[in-house]
Amino acid sequence: MTGVKIRACAHYVPSAVLDNHKISTWVDTTDEWIVKRTGVSERRISEGENTSDLCIQVAKQILEASGTAPEDIDMVLVATFTPDYGTPSVACLVQAEIGATNAFAFDLSAACSGFVYGVSVAQKFLLTKQYKNVLVIGADVLSKVTDWSDRGSSILFGDGAGGVLLSADEEGFFAERLRSRGDRVINGGFAEVVNPFSQRERGEYDFLKLDGQEVFNFAVKEASANISEILEQTGMTIDDIDFIVPHQANSRIIEGIAKKLKTSLEKFYVNIQRYGNTSAASIPIALSEMFKEGKLKQGSGKKVILVGFGGGLTWGSVLLSI
Numbered sequence: 001m002t003g004v005k006i007r008a009c010a011h012y013v014p015s016a017v018l019d020n021h022k023i024s025t026w027v028d029t030t031d032e033w034i035v036k037r038t039g040v041s042e043r044r045i046s047e048g049e050n051t052s053d054l055c056i057q058v059a060k061q062i063l064e065a066s067g068t069a070p071e072d073i074d075m076v077l078v079a080t081f082t083p084d085y086g087t088p089s090v091a092c093l094v095q096a097e098i099g100a101t102n103a104f105a106f107d108l109s110a111a112c113s114g115f116v117y118g119v120s121v122a123q124k125f126l127l128t129k130q131y132k133n134v135l136v137i138g139a140d141v142l143s144k145v146t147d148w149s150d151r152g153s154s155i156l157f158g159d160g161a162g163g164v165l166l167s168a169d170e171e172g173f174f175a176e177r178l179r180s181r182g183d184r185v186i187n188g189g190f191a192e193v194v195n196p197f198s199q200r201e202r203g204e205y206d207f208l209k210l211d212g213q214e215v216f217n218f219a220v221k222e223a224s225a226n227i228s229e230i231l232e233q234t235g236m237t238i239d240d241i242d243f244i245v246p247h248q249a250n251s252r253i254i255e256g257i258a259k260k261l262k263t264s265l266e267k268f269y270v271n272i273q274r275y276g277n278t279s280a281a282s283i284p285i286a287l288s289e290m291f292k293e294g295k296l297k298q299g300s301g302k303k304v305i306l307v308g309f310g311g312g313l314t315w316g317s318v319l320l321s322i
């Protein structure tokens with residue numbers, strides 16, 4: 001199976017840090033409670049930068065790090081559910097700003113699974129050999145769809161972006177398992193039809209809502225089953241995998257997945273304490289930090305599973321060799 005090579009990886013988060021102590025000055029909560037329940041200590045919150053602004057920073061870093069000319073990018077794919085506009089897509093805004101004049105660009109909507117879906121889509125385009133350099137970015141500005149008066153959800157989310165430049169790699173390894181279930185929902189963002197005919201006001205589902213325990217159980221059960229399916233598909237065991245990079249939704253979900261897979265939490269990269277849940281950005285931010293920390297090195301052959309789960313419901317994993 002033709003794999004994909006990560007030619008460069010980068011992330012960008014807004015500079016403003018919102019810590020738990022600050023949140024506890026406007027909703028009834030404490031740092032201790034938030035850390036215990038979610039694993040989050042602080043998150044980055046945009047002071048006006050929109051989703052495309054974060055993506056453009058990531059794209060520029062990637063071009064520079066890989067020494068790629070913008071005209072050599074064939075495709076720009078942004079996974080997000082908090083785009084700047086309905087149209088143009090965030091991907092088109094990025095394409096314009098970096099001068100990727102030969103690329104085509106579009107967004108993909110799969111909430112927190114978006115980056116994993118995006119890598120899978122990119123691999124299919126690379127397989128055709130018609131496209132050589134694909135930029136895949138996961139980005140969300142969840143602060144736009146956060147109900148800041150709700151102590152249950154405002155503590156969870158953060159803003160950020162991360163991405164990769166992918167090329168085909170004949171020797172590389174690639175496996176995937178993508179899933180959706182549209183009958184089970186996490187609601188969030190821009191939900192009501194508010195127009196002169198609708199006689200409606202903005203409602204609760206204009207904000208991101210998580211129905212705690214039910215989606216928690218879904219995440220642990222389906223993400224671990226999904227990883228097991230990939231292992232079965234490829235004839236590998238969990239011991240053959242060097243790292244699992246999960247969507248950073250909640251530290252207890254990650255612990256639950258590790259337990260179900262009967263493997264050590266050490267295999268899992270966790271940075272939720274610093275960024276909260278950044279939706280489609282959480283996996284590429286984690287990947288980028290792993291490269292920066294030297295945990296991952298291009299050409300090392302390390303086997304990594306990226307596992308996403310989120311609104312839709314959507315979930316899925318890709319197995320890559322780095």
Ligand code: B82
Binds near residue numbers: 215
């Ligand atoms: S929680 O239900 O409140 N909980 C688990 C019982 C706290 C210990 C909770 C919290 Br807090 C944060 C996230 C979740 C959760 O289930 N998240 C998701 C589940 C599926 C898909 C995506 C997510 C996500 O948060 O992105 C539960």
